[in-house]
Amino acid sequence: MVNLMTRVNSYNAVMARKSEIMKASVGIDYQDFESGGIAFDYERMMRETGYSLEEMIKIQSEAGVGNTPLLELKNITTLARKYAGPGKGARIFLKDEASNPSGSFKARRSAISVYHAKRLGYKGVIAATSGNYGAAVASQACIRGLNCIIVQECYDSKGKGQPEIVEKARKCEAYGAEVVQLSVGPELFYYFLMLLEDTGYFNASLYTPFGIAGVETLGYELADQMMKREGRLPDAVIATNAGGGNLTGTARGLIKYGAANVQIIAASVNLKGLHMASDSQFNKKSFTTGHTGFGMPFTTWPDRSDVPRSAGRPLRYMDRYVTVNQGEVFYTTEMLAQLEGLERGPAGNTSLAAAFSIAQAMDRDQILVVQETEYTGAGKHIQPQMTFARENGIDILAGNPKEEIPGNNIILPHHPGLIKAVDLDMLDLRESYVRNCIENTGIKHPTDDDLVFMAADSKTSIEFVKSVIERI
Amino acid sequence: MKAKKGDWVRIYKVILTPNQRAPQVPEDTSKVPMELWDKGFLINDTAEIGEEVTVETYIGRKISGKLIAINPSYDHNYGKCVPELLYIGRQVKGMLKDGESDDKS
Numbered sequence: 001m002v003n004l005m006t007r008v009n010s011y012n013a014v015m016a017r018k019s020e021i022m023k024a025s026v027g028i029d030y031q032d033f034e035s036g037g038i039a040f041d042y043e044r045m046m047r048e049t050g051y052s053l054e055e056m057i058k059i060q061s062e063a064g065v066g067n068t069p070l071l072e073l074k075n076i077t078t079l080a081r082k083y084a085g086p087g088k089g090a091r092i093f094l095k096d097e098a099s100n101p102s103g104s105f106k107a108r109r110s111a112i113s114v115y116h117a118k119r120l121g122y123k124g125v126i127a128a129t130s131g132n133y134g135a136a137v138a139s140q141a142c143i144r145g146l147n148c149i150i151v152q153e154c155y156d157s158k159g160k161g162q163p164e165i166v167e168k169a170r171k172c173e174a175y176g177a178e179v180v181q182l183s184v185g186p187e188l189f190y191y192f193l194m195l196l197e198d199t200g201y202f203n204a205s206l207y208t209p210f211g212i213a214g215v216e217t218l219g220y221e222l223a224d225q226m227m228k229r230e231g232r233l234p235d236a237v238i239a240t241n242a243g244g245g246n247l248t249g250t251a252r253g254l255i256k257y258g259a260a261n262v263q264i265i266a267a268s269v270n271l272k273g274l275h276m277a278s279d280s281q282f283n284k285k286s287f288t289t290g291h292t293g294f295g296m297p298f299t300t301w302p303d304r305s306d307v308p309r310s311a312g313r314p315l316r317y318m319d320r321y322v323t324v325n326q327g328e329v330f331y332t333t334e335m336l337a338q339l340e341g342l343e344r345g346p347a348g349n350t351s352l353a354a355a356f357s358i359a360q361a362m363d364r365d366q367i368l369v370v371q372e373t374e375y376t377g378a379g380k381h382i383q384p385q386m387t388f389a390r391e392n393g394i395d396i397l398a399g400n401p402k403e404e405i406p407g408n409n410i411i412l413p414h415h416p417g418l419i420k421a422v423d424l425d426m427l428d429l430r431e432s433y434v435r436n437c438i439e440n441t442g443i444k445h446p447t448d449d450d451l452v453f454m455a456a457d458s459k460t461s462i463e464f465v466k467s468v469i470e471r472i
Numbered sequence: 473m474k475a476k477k478g479d480w481v482r483i484y485k486v487i488l489t490p491n492q493r494a495p496q497v498p499e500d501t502s503k504v505p506m507e508l509w510d511k512g513f514l515i516n517d518t519a520e521i522g523e524e525v526t527v528e529t530y531i532g533r534k535i536s537g538k539l540i541a542i543n544p545s546y547d548h549n550y551g552k553c554v555p556e557l558l559y560i561g562r563q564v565k566g567m568l569k570d571g572e573s574d575d576k577s
Contacts, residue, residue, distance in 0.1 A: 011488060079567060149533075155509070161548075166546065185493065186496065186497065330557070339568070390554075416563075
């Protein structure tokens with residue numbers, strides 16, 4: 001134990017204590033799963049530190065989580081078909097995850113983390129998040145009788161806060177959590193580490209095996225609901241992608257159900273050109289999650305997270321990755337409210353906006369499932385978010401969203417036929433992942449184990465990995 | 473405005489001054505301090521806005537900082553009317569009713 005009186009809390013001193021703080025606060029010795037190189041035993045980590053699917057369903061259901069409705073979006077499907085060719089236009093279904101206790105699928109992740117923290121005897125939980133996950137941890141901590149601290153990146157240097165994040169703070173406080181709000185910058189992690197050290201609380205990270213495995217029930221549940229309802233599995237499932245946990249957990253759950261052949265599509269809001277750690281650009285974006293600013297770096301290098309090895313490894317499962325623009329998601333949010341009678345939060349509709357476009361190229365008898373929605377409310381709604389955008393100098397117009405420039409304007413599609421999901425080059429992403437493995441570890445001559453690991457982690461082959469390395 | 477012991481207040485403090493910030497932050501961010509806001513019940517007997525105080529947070533943690541608000545409230549809302557959004561509902565409903573779209577480009 002470090003003596004409280006002599007502990008040095010400068011940025012560098014705290015960061016140097018990172019691994020011991022992490023070990024004490026997540027109760028996992030990641031060293032057990034390391035190979036010493038690029039590879040680590042991902043599946044053994046998931047198996048030995050986590051819970052079985054049956055256990056997770058039980059833990060979640062006793063905390064009111066899961067078993068959310070699977071809704072067919074008949075009107076949106078009809079509309080999409082107006083832009084589809086003959087015989088085209090898949091049926092679009094939506095998993096209404098907003099029905100979870102804290103209003104998003106994140107309740108699934110926090111239910112397992114908080115249960116685990118309680119079981120290990122921690123008195124409280126801490127999570128670093130500006131998003132729905134904070135509300136989810138606060139809500140579950142409440143149910144299990146633990147203290148909760150949520151650390152948010154909320155304000156720019158002028159003290160101006162993102163309305164969506166301010167709303168998240170309110171929701172966490174509604175559940176009795178303490179909310180620590182910080183200005184923009186990656187040093188949030190530094191303060192987070194000090195809090196873990198001072199309180200001895202559990203790090204309810206989004207990226208531990210518990211945080212990821214908790215989403216497996218979502219994939220499993222949607223496959224099961226579809227089988228019961230339609231007597232068949234969906235052809236594709238689309239997930240909004242940021243840190244990668246949503247996609248990873250959902251895909252793993254589908255595999256556990258026996259639905260390994262379902263196409264897994266990632267969707268993110270295109271925020272190209274905006275720097276995530278920039279004070280002056282912080283309030284130029286209208287999405288605080290589900291965007292490329294998290295989605296791209298986490299897909300091509302998952303171990304950038306707040307734990308030594310992220311359990312969210314989206315590229316392992318991803319078949320396709322598309323982006324949509326902010327204006328397209330706002331339009332879709334309004335469309336969902338006005339055609340289907342479902343008023344939901346914009347960020348969660350990222351994958352729905354992409355689905356509207358993707359379904360048009362799929363066959364009419366195929367099924368595409370959008371696997372989440374999130375709650376909406378003051379601050380976290382298209383109107384306040386667009387009002388805020390306008391106050392920050394962003395132009396709002398109707399036109400072709402293809403011409404949208406993040407941080408400059410928001411272009412609502414002039415008509416729904418202009419909503420077009422844009423494919424990212426999967427080979428590029430898989431290649432970047434391999435390059436990052438080599439560059440970030442400094443290992444120039446990977447072992448056979450490393451090659452096998454990189455091939456699995458990038459959903460490629462050993463030959464592909466070797467060919468990328470040869471070109472570095 | 474004076475706060476008294478036990479009042480629910482909001483505090484502010486600087487965590488890192490610009491020269492203490494992490495080396496990797498972008499230039500604009502490196503010029504400003506890393507700031508913190510938190511809330512709690514005032515521990516000092518009395519305090520004026522702007523004074524250094526200690527509070528007990530809702531979960532019972534103690535933290536110090538500058539007093540900036542007494543009985544802080546939320547001021548986020550549903551924003552202003554965004555007229556640019558008003559066509560969407562009529563457009564999509566109209567298209568379903570008509571059974572055809574006016575533009576397939």
